Amino acid sequence: MSQILEIENLSKHYPGFSLQDVNISLESGFIMGFIGPNGAGKTTTIKLIMNLIRRDAGSIRVFGLDNIKEEVQVRGRIGFVYEESYFYDELTISETKRIIKPFYKQWDDPVFQSYIERFELPTKKKIKELSRGMKMKLSLAFALSHHADLIIMDEPTSGLDPVFRSVLLDLLAGIIQDESKGVLFSTHITTDLDKIADYITFIHKGRIVLSAAKDTILEQYALVKGDNDLLDRDLRQVFVGLRESKFGFVGLARDAAEARRLFGGRAIIEKPTLEDIMLFTVRGAYCA
Amino acid sequence: MLNLIVKDILIQKKYLIFAIFYFLFLFFVFAKSSFLGFIYFFAVIATVYMIVTTAVDCDEKSALLLNSLPVKRQEIVLAKYCSAFVYAALALLVIALLTGSIFPSLRLPITFRPLTIGDIAGALAGTALFCSYYFPLYFKLGGSRIRYVNLLVFISLISATGLLVDLCQYHPYRVIFLLSAIRQVPLWQLASKITLVLLAIFLSSLLISLRAYENRDL
Numbered sequence: 001m002s003q004i005l006e007i008e009n010l011s012k013h014y015p016g017f018s019l020q021d022v023n024i025s026l027e028s029g030f031i032m033g034f035i036g037p038n039g040a041g042k043t044t045t046i047k048l049i050m051n052l053i054r055r056d057a058g059s060i061r062v063f064g065l066d067n068i069k070e071e072v073q074v075r076g077r078i079g080f081v082y083e084e085s086y087f088y089d090e091l092t093i094s095e096t097k098r099i100i101k102p103f104y105k106q107w108d109d110p111v112f113q114s115y116i117e118r119f120e121l122p123t124k125k126k127i128k129e130l131s132r133g134m135k136m137k138l139s140l141a142f143a144l145s146h147h148a149d150l151i152i153m154d155e156p157t158s159g160l161d162p163v164f165r166s167v168l169l170d171l172l173a174g175i176i177q178d179e180s181k182g183v184l185f186s187t188h189i190t191t192d193l194d195k196i197a198d199y200i201t202f203i204h205k206g207r208i209v210l211s212a213a214k215d216t217i218l219e220q221y222a223l224v225k226g227d228n229d230l231l232d233r234d235l236r237q238v239f240v241g242l243r244e245s246k247f248g249f250v251g252l253a254r255d256a257a258e259a260r261r262l263f264g265g266r267a268i269i270e271k272p273t274l275e276d277i278m279l280f281t282v283r284g285a286y287c288a
Numbered sequence: 289m290l291n292l293i294v295k296d297i298l299i300q301k302k303y304l305i306f307a308i309f310y311f312l313f314l315f316f317v318f319a320k321s322s323f324l325g326f327i328y329f330f331a332v333i334a335t336v337y338m339i340v341t342t343a344v345d346c347d348e349k350s351a352l353l354l355n356s357l358p359v360k361r362q363e364i365v366l367a368k369y370c371s372a373f374v375y376a377a378l379a380l381l382v383i384a385l386l387t388g389s390i391f392p393s394l395r396l397p398i399t400f401r402p403l404t405i406g407d408i409a410g411a412l413a414g415t416a417l418f419c420s421y422y423f424p425l426y427f428k429l430g431g432s433r434i435r436y437v438n439l440l441v442f443i444s445l446i447s448a449t450g451l452l453v454d455l456c457q458y459h460p461y462r463v464i465f466l467l468s469a470i471r472q473v474p475l476w477q478l479a480s481k482i483t484l485v486l487l488a489i490f491l492s493s494l495l496i497s498l499r500a501y502e503n504r505d506l
Contacts, residue, residue: 047505047506050355050356051355052352052355052356052505052506053505053506054503054505071358071360072358072359072360073358074358075356075357075358075359076358078356080356082352082356086349086350086351086352086353087350087353088299088346088350089346089349090299090302090346091298091299095298098294098298099291099294099295099298100357102291102294103291103357103358103359104357104358
């Protein structure tokens with residue numbers, strides 16, 4: 001296994017938003033889920049990896065190469081899928097392929113054709129005539145047709161029907177069978193990641209909240225449910241986020257072992273989902 | 289870079305076809321006017337302007353796609369400048385075919401003068417000037433904001449034309465003096481000086497565009 005993506009102390013400042021000291025590391029053979037609410041900095045980070053925007057500080061190495069100095073070589077080995085379609089509206093799928101294909105040394109026509117057939121894409125239709133789902137499928141076909149070693153996806157599943165979402169997840173699971181490849185999958189639909197992600201990086205307000213193996217994260221945190229009278233000032237400190245209502249409380253404890261010790265037998269302690277972790281971290285303490 | 293030029297031609301193919309009809313319109317409307325001497329020049333510049341400005345509109349939206357492909361930004365900038373000259377060359381080729389071969393074979397009642405070296409030089413110089421003004425602004429500001437600048441330049445050009453007419457009308461001796469001074473300079477010397485100035489403007493524009501696009505956040 002080799003490091004396929006290494007981001008160190010990455011920063012980018014905009015008026016009103018800053019990405020600060022982002023550190024991410026992904027080994028080949030794994031899928032990393034990149035989660036966070038809208039505006040957290042996921043797309044900014046991906047744009048920085050793709051060298052679409054200039055970083056203020058830090059370093060990004062992809063396949064061990066600097067993403068700016070070796071940008072052509074790096075991008076040649078990346079397959080990208082963005083949330084929106086940026087294809088030329090007036091061109092057909094065939095014409096779009098004619099434009100994109102020559103840029104990739106490893107372009108594989110039969111593979112592209114197989115995806116076109118599998119996704120039932122009409123090659124003679126103009127891009128502007130395709131539905132959102134079709135455009136996403138086309139992006140995916142392009143991303144997977146040049147034997148990319150790193151697939152970067154920015155919210156690829158938002159707006160897709162559950163059937164194609166499932167197809168996409170199966171495809172990613174298939175890609176990762178080849179242990180030289182890696183996937184960075186940005187999404188706020190965390191249920192997709194419950195199924196396929198090996199690692200999770202959670203970003204909030206431009207800072208990395210956590211970045212670790214998914215199973216470790218799910219075991220580290222605990223969801224505690226109990227009566228309100230169990231809570232006092234000290235016990236509240238155990239929680240990353242706490243939701244209180246007249247029926248009781250639900251809180252996300254950052255240390256499952258500590259939660260079991262403090263609440264064992266008096267409250268229900270469950271394994272949280274990624275959505276629970278994201279929701280409670282973002283919202284903190286609040287009343288329902 | 290060739291891929292990028294081919295891409296520009298592909299996305300603009302309908303405007304290229306439209307340009308041929310535009311030429312026919314220009315030629316027949318201005319066939320007997322005093323503009324005939326400049327008609328080929330105007331046809332080429334109008335074509336380059338139309339195709340370049342509509343192409344950058346498409347590119348603005350697709351900038352993220354283009355810049356995510358394995359290609360350097362420098363190449364994208366260089367290809368844009370080259371594409372403008374490819375459009376100019378194509379326009380000149382179509383004009384040469386229309387006036388030199390197609391129109392004569394149709395035995396039209398109107399005769400068109402053949403394309404001259406002067407037309408070609410003028411069209412290429414005009415294209416260079418247009419690129420020099422347009423692309424640095426495009427690469428710095430982007431497609432949406434450049435529309436306002438274009439409008440301003442267009443209004444300024446119309447005003448400048450009016451001022452030029454006024455100058456000729458009210459101060460003819462100054463214009464005559466200027467033209468006589470130019471005529472006294474040998475043609476090769478004049479051509480070399482104009483070429484050098486154009487080249488300096490063009491290269492400065494290219495450097496500004498390269499720098500602006502390199503530093504732009506997409």
